[in-house]
Amino acid sequence: MTVFADTPRWPRHGTLWGHLISDTSLEELHAVAARAELPPRSFDLDHYDWPEAARPRLERAGISFVDNRQLTRILLASALRIPLVDRPAARARRSAEHAAALGLEPVPRDLIVGPIGHVDPLPPVEDTGAGAYRLTRDAPSAPPRIEAHDATGHAAAHEMLEQLDVLARRRGDAGFVGQVLADGARPRGVTSA
Template identity: 60%
Template sequence: MAVFADTPRWPKHGTWWGHLVSDASLDELHDAAERAGLFPRSFDLDHYDWPVDARDRLEQTGVRFVDSRELTRRLIDSGLRVPAHARAGARRERTLADAAALGLDAGTGDRVPHDFIWGMRGHVDPMPALAGAFRLTRDEGSSALASPRIQAHDDAGRRAAHALLARLNELARTRGRDRFIGQAVDWPDQ
């Protein structure tokens, strides 16, 4: 059992990013990412994205560095890989499981967003360029990151995001939390 990283080759957010995978379990992967100080939102179904400045921390946690082909082979052999054609379905399964765990229930009139995460681990897809679309994020902590961040193309999206946030906060309080922590991306059905 081991955790592997490839060389950062993908530019985004002003830095270069690589991938981190386990050949055994997601628990092993999450543990290594946490020990290396990777932000939990950088988890993406079967791997973590890691910034180039995290290399020393990854080395200190015992991560093995391999080329991209070897990393992909290890991920496929582990049985943990979520192939491109199955990613939308995996995101929907995660959405429905997290919505149910929070108590968000379409059967009682709640709208379950297109992509949803309750908690800090993982991220939702980017917001589509559609009228009424929004992306809502609230992270843990007492800093500005703990304030909800709402991205929307228009007022309809902002109103929908605020309405969803109010409902999510209400549900989080019924589960002993002071507020909703997580992400959602949604848009009106066409």
């Protein structure tokens, strides 16, 4: 069992990003990513994104570096890869499972309960409608980070967070930890049951 990283070459947020994968296990991948001090939110279904500046931490964590093509071959052989065409369905399944675990209805466009993983970025307003938002909270007592195109989106995010906190507390958590991406055109909210 080995964890592999490729050469960062994807620009975003003012730096270059690479991918980190396991050849056998997501559990192994999460453990090594934690040892390399990668943020848990940088996990994306089958890999971690890592910034160029993190290379020394990855080296100290014992990660094997390979070229981009070799990394793709290893991920394909691992049976952990989620192909690009299947990623929307994988996100929808994850969202439905996480919503069901909380008792959240209806299911938002993208939902993660817990500290590992991230939802998609907030799309442009023409793709989501007014009232869309992306909400992140990394600890029950932490203030939320909200991205929205308008005041309606900010208000909807705060309303959703209040509801998610209630549902999280019902299942014994101190409050909601996770991320939500919701379209403005889709209904938001939870059942009161």
